[in-house]
Amino acid sequence: MSAGTLRAFLSRPVDYRRSFFWDLGRLAVFLFGVEVVTGILLSLYYRPDGEGAYASVGTLMSHVTLGWLVRGIHLVTAHALTVVVGLYLARAFFLRTFLRPNGSVGWVLAVAFSFLTLAFLLTGSVLPWDEQAYWRTVMTAELVSEVPVVGPWLSDLFRGGPEVSGATLVRLAALHGMLFPWLAFGLILLGRRIRREGGMK
Amino acid sequence: MEETPGSHPPGGDDFPPGDDGCTRRRALNAFLASGVVATGASVAYPLGRFLLPPEQAESAASSVVAGDKTGPFRPDDFPVNTGRIFKMGSKPGILVRLPDGEFRAFSAACTHLSCLVSYRADKKVLWCACHAGAYDLTGRNIAGPPPRPLAAFTVNVKGDEIIVSRGS
Structure with a gap:
C-alpha cells in the first residue's frame, strides 16, 4: 500500500455523529482478515x-513459540x-436496510x-480432534442424516464413509481451510460491489 | 503540501539549524521513524519466532536393535559379504557383514547429498549410486564426490540380536 492510498484511506470523509453500529460490516471484514492471517499461521x-x-x-500449544x-x-x-x-444482521433487520x-x-x-x-465455527471446533470434537462430529452427522430423502447420502458425504473417522476430519479441515475462506472472500467482494453500485452506505 | 509562509508552524523549518545542519524537523522525523521501526520489529520478531519450528526431541536413538520391516536381523540369517539398511532412530544405517563374518555398521546417508549407500559385494565397498561415491569398509571416502567419511557405529551381537550403538 502506497503512502498516498493510506493517506486517502485515513482522511476519507466520515460523519462524526454516526453510531458505533455503523461500522459493523467493516469490523466483520477486519476480523475475517485476522482469521485468515492467524489461520494461515496455524x-x-x-x-x-x-x-x-x-x-x-x-x-502448537506447548512447544511452538507464541503458538498458544x-x-x-x-x-x-x-x-x-x-x-x-x-x-x-440485527441492525439490518431493525433499520430495514433491506x-x-x-x-x-x-x-x-x-x-x-x-x-x-x-459453518466455520462448526468445522473449526472439530479440528483439534479431541473427545468433544469427535462426538460433536458424530452428532452433526446424525443431524445431517435426518434431512428428508437425501439425508443418509448427505451424511455419508459429510463423514467420508459410513462412520466418523480420520476421513471426516480431512474433509472438515479441507472445508475449513480451503473452500470456506474463498466463499467468504467472494461474499465480501460481492457485498462491496453492490454497496458501491446501490448507494448503500 | 503547499508551503505558504503563514501556514508554517512556529519552530518548523524556519528554526535555524544547529552547527551540524540538523533541524528540529529532521530530528522529530527521525524519532517518528524509529518508533515505526520499533513497532514493525515488535511484530516481526515474534512472528519469526513462531515460524521457526520448535526443537525436536532427539529422535535419533543412541542404541537400536538392527532390523527392518520384516523384523530384527538375526546373526544366523545374515549372509557374509552382504549389507542391509536399517533404521537408526530417524536416520538410515547400513549393517555390513564382512567376508570374515565380522559385523560393521555405518550411517547409510552418503556425506555428499545424503543418498542411501549400499554394499557392493563385488568391489567390497560401500557404494553411493547417485554420484558414484565409494567408501571402504572402515567408512573412509575413497572415490567420487563424498567429502567426509561415513559415521561408524558400534556393533554388539547379543544372543540372536544385533545391537548397534552410536559412539564408541
Missing part, C-alpha cells in the same frame, strides 16, 4: 489427519466475528455470510 503446524491432529495441536497466542487469537476472533455478524436499493441483495449476502460463519 496451518503451518496443524496436521489434518486422525493420528496426528490432536498431537499437533498439543505441540496465535491459536487464542484465532479462537477469540472467531467468536467475536460471530457476535459482530449477528449484530450486523428496503434500500440493492438492499435485498445485501441482506441475502449478509445471511449467507452468517451461515458461513457458523
Whole structure:
C-alpha cells in the first residue's frame, strides 16, 4: 500500500455523529482478515489427519513459540466475528436496510455470510480432534442424516464413509481451510460491489 | 503540501539549524521513524519466532536393535559379504557383514547429498549410486564426490540380536 492510498484511506470523509453500529460490516471484514492471517499461521503446524491432529495441536500449544497466542487469537476472533455478524444482521433487520436499493441483495449476502460463519465455527471446533470434537462430529452427522430423502447420502458425504473417522476430519479441515475462506472472500467482494453500485452506505 | 509562509508552524523549518545542519524537523522525523521501526520489529520478531519450528526431541536413538520391516536381523540369517539398511532412530544405517563374518555398521546417508549407500559385494565397498561415491569398509571416502567419511557405529551381537550403538 502506497503512502498516498493510506493517506486517502485515513482522511476519507466520515460523519462524526454516526453510531458505533455503523461500522459493523467493516469490523466483520477486519476480523475475517485476522482469521485468515492467524489461520494461515496455524496451518503451518496443524496436521489434518486422525493420528496426528490432536498431537499437533498439543505441540502448537506447548512447544511452538507464541503458538498458544496465535491459536487464542484465532479462537477469540472467531467468536467475536460471530457476535459482530449477528449484530450486523440485527441492525439490518431493525433499520430495514433491506428496503434500500440493492438492499435485498445485501441482506441475502449478509445471511449467507452468517451461515458461513457458523459453518466455520462448526468445522473449526472439530479440528483439534479431541473427545468433544469427535462426538460433536458424530452428532452433526446424525443431524445431517435426518434431512428428508437425501439425508443418509448427505451424511455419508459429510463423514467420508459410513462412520466418523480420520476421513471426516480431512474433509472438515479441507472445508475449513480451503473452500470456506474463498466463499467468504467472494461474499465480501460481492457485498462491496453492490454497496458501491446501490448507494448503500 | 503547499508551503505558504503563514501556514508554517512556529519552530518548523524556519528554526535555524544547529552547527551540524540538523533541524528540529529532521530530528522529530527521525524519532517518528524509529518508533515505526520499533513497532514493525515488535511484530516481526515474534512472528519469526513462531515460524521457526520448535526443537525436536532427539529422535535419533543412541542404541537400536538392527532390523527392518520384516523384523530384527538375526546373526544366523545374515549372509557374509552382504549389507542391509536399517533404521537408526530417524536416520538410515547400513549393517555390513564382512567376508570374515565380522559385523560393521555405518550411517547409510552418503556425506555428499545424503543418498542411501549400499554394499557392493563385488568391489567390497560401500557404494553411493547417485554420484558414484565409494567408501571402504572402515567408512573412509575413497572415490567420487563424498567429502567426509561415513559415521561408524558400534556393533554388539547379543544372543540372536544385533545391537548397534552410536559412539564408541
